[in-house]
Amino acid sequence: MLIPCPHCGTRPVEEFTFLGDAAPTRPTTNDPSTMEAWYEYVYLRNNPRGAIEEYAHHSGGCRSWLVVSRNTETHEVFGAVPARDFTRAKGAKA
């Protein structure tokens, strides 16, 4: 499997460390009433069949955290963006 790192170009998957689904967003408050949201963020993950966006660390390369979109069924990789841009875009939408 090859991952198109936005900084390093197309690199083999062995250079990357995967963390998991990038969909959950870290809550921005520490208000006790938000415990449920925190619980979901820390523990609950979907296991989709098909398209997913996942955190991947280019640990054997530029050390950037990326969000890689791929298909869990076919393992087709659609693209990768820096996690920083992904988080900012999410924040802008929210």
Place this chain on the structure above:
Amino acid sequence: MTSYRLDKGGLIDRSTALRFTFDGALHVGHQGDTLASALLANGVTLMGRSFKYHRPRSVITAGAAEPNALVELREGGRKEANTRATMIELYDGLVSKSQNNWPSLDFDVGALTSLASSVFVAGFYYKTFMWPKSFWEKIYEPIIRRAAGLGTASKLPDPDKYEKSYAHCDVLVIGSGPTGLMAALAAARQAKRVILADESSRLGGSLLNEQEEIGGTSGYEWTQGVIAELGSMPNVTLLPRTTIMGWFDGNIFGAVERVSDHLRVPDPYEPRQRYWKIHAKRAVLAAGAEERPVAFGGNDMPGVMTASAMRTYANRYAAAAGRSVVVFGGNDSIYRTARDLKSHGIHVEAIVDSRKESKADAAGTPVLRGALVADAVGGKAVKSVHLADGTHINCEAVAMSGGFSPIVNLACHRGKKPVWDAKLLAFLPPDNGEAFTVAGSAASRMLLSECLADGAAKGAVDGKPITVPKCRDEAFAISPLWWVKESHGKAFIDYQNDATAKDLPLAAREGYSDVELAKRYTTTGMATDQGKLGNINAIAILAEATGRTMDEVGTTTFRPFYTPVSFGAFTGPFTGHHFQPVRKTPLHDWAEEQGAVFVETGLWMRSSWFPREGEDWLASASREVLNTRGAVGICDVSTLGKIDVQGKDAGQFLDRLYCNTFSTLAVGKARYGLMLREDGIVYDDGTTSRLAEDHYVMTTTTANAAKVMAQMEFAHQALFPDLDVTYVSVTEQWAQMAVAGPKSRPTLQKLMDELVMTDESVPYMAALEVSIMGGIPARLFRLSFSGEHAYELAVPADYGSMVARAVMQAGDEFGITPYGVEALSIMRIEKGHVAGGELNGTTTAGDLGMGKMVSAKKDFIGRMMAQREGLTDPNRQAVVGIRPVNPADRIRAGAHLLKQDDTPSMKNDQGYVTGVAWSPMLDMWVGLALFANGRARHGEIVQVWDGLRGHRVMAEICDPMHFDKENKRLHA
């Protein structure tokens, strides 16, 4: 002797004489032979015994699918079990042995199981060895394992080298027969980067084995021209002896190149095998087709083989399977077999064609139409065949053909299933799109002209196609022929696992009619050949037995590897010292001079203790502790993770990472920090120093250094992308040493260029940038893990050993000693400092007695989840000290704690010992433990129960700080 060498012909070099042995007997073959062809040429047809019934076996095929002729090749550390004689290129000095027989291949006691074979049907083991249950592990399984099983592995290390390699190409062509050669040529002429791989020793595929005509010359001559052209092109890589063994995500192919398997020993600096990972933009599978055996009685007898194998032995290797042959099958290829054999002077008694009609040319050989071979008669060699109608024909060999199965394995490795074609009687490869196409007979193109054209078309999908040469075609027609039910003897489907045709209807009757269940119940297709020959026959028999179509039954799953791959190929060069890199600290040389004994900690080599004459580790570590606490000691702490953090928001970033606060830390000071995971559990600890307003230096534990760095990168990039901060690991850039003990200050003072060390200039938890030894930049921290008045001195890595030597010299008058990780660990337990045993992924800040450090004023990783009920429960196990009631007793790490009168049980468990040390200061064993509601229970007497080592002592729970509770020594 039935088989023999033909007087002329074959792609063998008769001017060579290669000596080899099989079961100790010396034979001679030629360059170009395989072990199988050389054995046949020498009249050796008995090559092994079968797995279950110990029946005599010879070759069935001439290629990679061979299930029978498995031998032990070579000796000593190079011994390789279960190698296929059909794939072993003959070399001078080759040593081979038969397998699976006792006391000898010719007289095998195990063959007696054949007499009781009505008992050994499918499911026999499941049915017979069920009761009593306790017998399985100790009695049944060991006996069965001894009786069954194939060759034995060598227990000696493999002396040869293995390599790993990567390759990229535009077009990968798998297989170098007529289709593959045309595909490679078409792609190569378009200047594509081409890799052409073939599992055989020579390129050419079936054209080496058959009598063909292409472009007005022989098929073999034609291959030589194409191979020469390909070989001259810089954009083409030819990989003979290379098996593409798997197709993986992203059009990546795994391959094994047998670089030196055809030699007695590899040439100097050459590996035995090379493991390839090939990234191909496009791949063309031209793997050909496998001829199917026919299930009739005795179809495993030496002398019975597939028709194409018998042709190959005669055409390519000039080896005849017998003086007189019966050819049997249900398709036109048997006529070609008869003609080829005849052309070599081998007498063909009859063509037994299961079909009533055929247009094929028998060239004068008698043809029995609508006839079936029911049984091969003989024992260790065929003597005759019985036909279903009672006819008896004497012969020495039988060539059989049930049809052709496209070799679709690779095309199915990524999950798609092949599709049955009822007309061609073959499973065709699934459609995998443009990036992986299948061509030629692997796609069921049965005519040579079709193969050449298909290869040319699929090799060059874009651009101008190349001219396809003219060739002579053999017409092809086929009718179903799976199982001759008139047989009396055993009709084998899976030769290697001794599964017979009758086993499949039996499996269906007993409820295992699903193809995957039938496979496991009968073990059909589960041997090292993965059912290459027999699986389609098995599916057909299962379909008939259950009234389903071939499609409804379907195939079992095709998985990598196409053929067995050696562990050596996967391991590559990563064995012994090369298994993983070794990290040495900048003080390694110095520690070695001081006689350190090193211990592997992750990749690091850490100095563990520094023994003197006659000391064991405990005596050495105890002396090191006494010396440090009594005067001064020096310890290498360079392995701690060191991360340099800079930027406007550096303090704020650290505040997010740690549960306590760093933005308020004064410049020139250090602070202990505790890092949590997002779920509230403690992750790591260490000290962080502030060297300037926007400049911190963090330390992490040795074990977590890399993980913490990755976590910081995640926190910064994915969680808090707007913080203005940069950070870099400087673990390897700085050598760091702890200098501890009452004489540490006067020792270090001697190195200082300007600094006058006092409690005012270097107070407890100071972190200063200083200059030492005439201008070496250094960092001086007043930190203590030992509980002594102590410092850590960091210098650029290259100065490390030199500065350590200077510290030793400066401390000489005080009797300085180096101390290792063992002494460090004793002192931390004496002082109750937590380390890996307590930071074990289950403990909270509160459990460690650091609840007060947790800030309530800021956001940090783990803040919310740490507040959960379960993590703040006062009855949680907390860190306590523990010491034996009787000072002569020893407590051991891992032992569980129980109330005084309780019996050991999960319910009564109160906690466990996380670390112990012999304290030379207190003259007894002391430890740390995690103990339920521990801080409220100091003074309680408990049982320390060590069920594993059968040990139980009484101990007192106490404050974790066993020694110098007032911390007087720290500030002395």
